[in-house]
Amino acid sequence: MNDNNKNLTGGQALVRLLANYGVDTVFGIPGVHTLELYRGLPGSGIRHVLSRHEQGAGFMADGYARVSGKPGVCFVISGPGVTNVATAIGQAHADSIPMLVISSVNHSASLGKGWGCLHETQDQRALTAPITAFSALALSPEELPELIARAWAVFDSERPRPVHISVPLDVLAAPVARDWTAEVARRPGRGLP
Numbered sequence: 001m002n003d004n005n006k007n008l009t010g011g012q013a014l015v016r017l018l019a020n021y022g023v024d025t026v027f028g029i030p031g032v033h034t035l036e037l038y039r040g041l042p043g044s045g046i047r048h049v050l051s052r053h054e055q056g057a058g059f060m061a062d063g064y065a066r067v068s069g070k071p072g073v074c075f076v077i078s079g080p081g082v083t084n085v086a087t088a089i090g091q092a093h094a095d096s097i098p099m100l101v102i103s104s105v106n107h108s109a110s111l112g113k114g115w116g117c118l119h120e121t122q123d124q125r126a127l128t129a130p131i132t133a134f135s136a137l138a139l140s141p142e143e144l145p146e147l148i149a150r151a152w153a154v155f156d157s158e159r160p161r162p163v164h165i166s167v168p169l170d171v172l173a174a175p176v177a178r179d180w181t182a183e184v185a186r187r188p189g190r191g192l193p
Contacts, residue, residue, distance in 0.1 A: 008179065010141030011036025011172035014102070016181035017148055018073065019044045025064060027057040028075035033104035036172035037075050054081045058088025061099050071098040071155045078105045078166070079121045082128065090131045092162045098155035099162040101128070104169055105137070124166045133161035139168070141176050145183040 008016075015037060018026070025047045030038045041048055051057040054076045061072030072092075076085050082103050092099040105124055121127065125135040133154040136147050144167070151163040 008176045008181075009036045009039070009172065010138075010144065010167065010174045010176060012040035013141060013176045013179070013181050014144050014148075014167070014172075015040030015044050015046065017145060017183070019046055020182055020184045021148065021152060022070065023073050024070075025049060026073045026075055027051055027060040027064070029054060029057065029077075029081075031077040031081070031104075033077040033081070033106075033169060034075050034172075037102065037104075054084035055087055058085040058099070058101065059091070061101075062088055062092045062095075062097050065092070065097045065099055071100050071152070071160075073100045073102070076101060076103045078103055078124065082121060082124050082164075082166075086128065086131065089128060089162045089164065093131045096159050096161060098160035100151055100155075101132075101162060101164045103164065103166050104172060105166040106169060125164070128164040131162065132164045135164040135166070137166045137168075138171055141171055141174050142180065145180045149183075 023046055027049045028034070029051055049060060051060055057074040057076065061074040065072035074085065076082060085101055089099065089101060103124060125137055128135040134150065138144050138147055147165050154160055154163055
């Protein structure tokens, strides 16, 4: 890893990976649960559009995808952030719109324990699974390139759908062992009309 990457966190690396997939705009609201994603935005070439509510961020990402022909991307916090964006995900699913929702989730050690952590949701994947092509949980930074590649395979398919990826706080903050941000795996897409 070169000197530019020696302190790269999972969240910052994920933003770089998105930029390498051609993402130029993300929608969302910065929050304590998504700080590592937002720390990755400066210098990434990705523009952030602030919304006042997660549902708005989701509908903005949906609209962006419809107009640009590229996947719309939004960042949301765990718990209420995910429940708030669910309506927009459902709309994108019904209309076959490529949308990537990246949400934080509490630390890996607390998942499913019911400890009452801030914005705890017992199973965010179960919440979004019926309205996405897939909903996944990344338990290490090294899982992110494969999940993003799977998402883009869905987006490039004949019937794209939204994808939801939850990333625990400790995974977002974990140092990246090697720079995997250039690992872009995709084929030419069909695009949107």
